[in-house]
Structures are given as structure tokens and as C-alpha cells.
Amino acid sequence: MTATPPLPPTPSQTVGPFYGYALPFAGGGDVAPAGHPDTITVHGRVFDGAGAPVPDALLEFWQAGPDGSLAGAPGSLRRDPVTGAVVGRDGVEFTGFARVPTDADGHYALRTLPPGGDAPYLSVCVFARGLMHHLFTRAYLREDAGDALLAGLEPGRRATLIAAAEPGRHRTYRFDIRLQGDEETVFLEYV
């Protein structure tokens, strides 16, 4: 069988410092329907190699729905046809996609439903000024002994992928991202 060689891909370039009026959208981190009793909050901070918060990172999250479906649904950026403004998800379909910028303290938060099925993690894509090519990681909501990725990491590194339940906070998980340094987050490549 003769296969056509794959087309060469378009290179990545940094998201730069000025995406803030273009990519973030109102309610970008509100994936769970408002008031849903199963809603969890996942939040944390992004740090650079000097331990300083990164105030201009953009995080995207993609995950299975509560029923385990990976089909997703349109409507993350649902628009008002009258004004063009983003009016938020419709509260019925679970889109599985979130986009949240960090604030001046490098903090972000999203509200979602726990992923069902065999992928108990949120896939995370990190963009920032200074980052030439986005970084992928995962926020696991439970430590799954059968997970091939987690099983292949030494314990200290594995811990960087675990979103830990925060004592005293209702259904709230902490997931910090360290771009560089001693506690550097495990980033992924798909081979």
C-alpha cells in the first residue's frame, strides 16, 4: 500500500499578550448548568519558573460529559443574535469545553460536572505570552490505579496531575500549574 506522505503542519506561534479582548468569553468557565447539584469547582494558579504568578495565561479545558460521552456539544460561545454578545451555554447541553484566562494573581476557576466514563480527568491546554507552543496536561479528579499515564510516572511527578479535593470547601478541587522548576507540572505529548 502506498501512503501519501502527511502534509507538513502549520507551525505554532505564541498567543502573545493581547488575546484578552478576543479569546476569553463571558461565562467561559461555567460549563455546569447553573445550580446543578453535582457542580464541582476546579481552580488554581499558574506559576512561572521563578514561582511568580502568570497573570496572562489562557487555559482551555476539554472533558467527557457526566454520562461519559466525548461527543461534546455546540454552544460554548452561544450568541445573542440581536446584539452579538455571548449569552452563555443553554443550561441543557453539556459542551465539555471551558476557556478561562488567569487573573492578575495567576488564578483561574471553572465550574463543571465531573467527567463520567473511563476518562476521569479534564484535559488542559495552556497558552501564554512567552510560550511558543501550547502545553497539554491533565487534571485528574481521582487517582486511578489503572490509568496508564499515572502509573508510568514516579509519585512526585504524578502528584502534579492530581486535582486535590480542598478540605472545608464544598466540592472544590485545587489544580495549580507550574510551567518550570522543581515542582514542574507533567506536560504531555501524544505519540
Next chain:
Amino acid sequence: MTTSRPAPVPAAAQPPAAVPAQAAPPLLQSDIDREVAERQAAYEKARAAGAPVAHHPPRDYLPYRSSALRHPRQPPAAVSGDPDTAELHGPVFGATDVTELDADLTRQHQGEPLGERITVTGRVLDRDGRPVRGQLVEVWQANASGRYAHQRDQHPAPLDPNFTGVGRCLTDDDGTYTFTTVKPGAYPWRNHLNAWRPAHIHFSFFGTAFTQRLVTQMYFPGDPLFRYDPILSSVTDTSARERLVAAYDHGLSSPEWSLGYRWDVVLDGPSATWIEEGR
């Protein structure tokens, strides 16, 4: 790199007296040029020795100073897929996510923006040449004067009350996107003294899998600033770098209306057919 500073800067190029006498001399274009040339030569040497083509920029590319503390030092962990790998699927978008006006950046305000009206169009493909259909494409850019509608851009060029510089659309069944906008201006930044970015439009693409996600920048042909720009130069492979430059296409120009540019895009990364193809 701070190990090999150039000769002291002539007095005329020194910053004003408010800067302490011990301050490091300003980083000059010649410093950046040398670093860029070193990285380029190292890549070409590696290629000659059999290294694979680097389609993407390295994350630790110091000529772009902001990368210094923002790239991981550990190698990435390899994920080999099974059909339940979440990243082999990805977010989807639809008719509710865009409005018709979103693809025309010249019609978002009361009046017409200043600048050279252009149309930018192209196809979004995967590496097997299949069109990416019905997916979200987002753009943002500076105005014709080189100023972003962002409060952190305070350089002395005028804002345009009739231009924000944000657009989005969905690709059609052929994978084609089209935007009407104005050609952005070059603008200064503070990577080094007298640093200027070549004119560019920022693009964001989604594929059929989250692994294919791409954020990049499209440049305009023949820009004299290319060789001075460490961000474009971070793509050390010459033919890969050329893929970031749109082609002027006279057939896309519209009489007495706009100039046309074509820029096709190929998304990298495994797609949902990854496993069946045994990649």
C-alpha cells in the same frame, strides 16, 4: 543569554539619566540577531546530522525573552492512545456560536475602519489532507496603525473607534474560512531596543481532536521586518517558517474594494483515526 554582551553602547543610544549607572546595557537588535543566527545554525547542523524536521518552534527560545521562565525543562510524558483518550475527541461548535457579522471585522462599528481593506481566506486541513469542517476559527489583530484594542498596549499610535480587531467564523464543508478586515500595522514591543513585530493576524483553530489545537500567527508576504523578529524566527525550519506567510492572490482581490490573501492551514497532532492508522 547574558554571557556574551556586546561592546558598550554609544552614548547617544543610552537610555535617559533616570536609569541607574549600573543598569545592564539595553539588549540590542544585534544581540538578538546573533542569538537567532546561533539557533538557526544549530538547527541546520542537527538536520544535516539526521535530526527530524522541527515543524514547531522550540519552547525554550531565548531570543524571545518572555520564554525564559515559561517553558518546562522536563521532557513531556508520552501518552499513547486508546479510543477513550479524551484528547482524541474535542470541543465542537455550531450555528449558535457565531453571528454572520463576526467574520467581517470592518462592520462591527458605526463607521468604516481606517486602513487597507483585505480578505483573508484559506482551507483548514488535517495532515491527511482532509478538510476540517464546521470548526471554529478565531482571529485578533492590531488596527491599521499597529495598535491593539487592549489597555496594555499604550504605544503612541491611534486607536480606531471603528475597529476592534476580533473575528470568528466556522469552516464550511470544504474546510474554508474567510475574513474581511484591514491590514494590521507593524508595532513596537519591548523584547529588546527597537524591537518591531512584522504585521500579523493571530489565528486560533480547532480540529476534530483536541490534540490538533493550534494557535498561531499569519504574516504578510515580503515584510522587511521578518528577519528582525525573534517570534517568527523561533520557527527554525525555513520551509516551516514560510508556511506562516500568506500569499497575495490577485484573483481574490475585489475591484475597487479589497485585496486578497490566501493562507491554508494544516493542523498537527493525532486525530480520531490515530488508532486505526496505527500511528
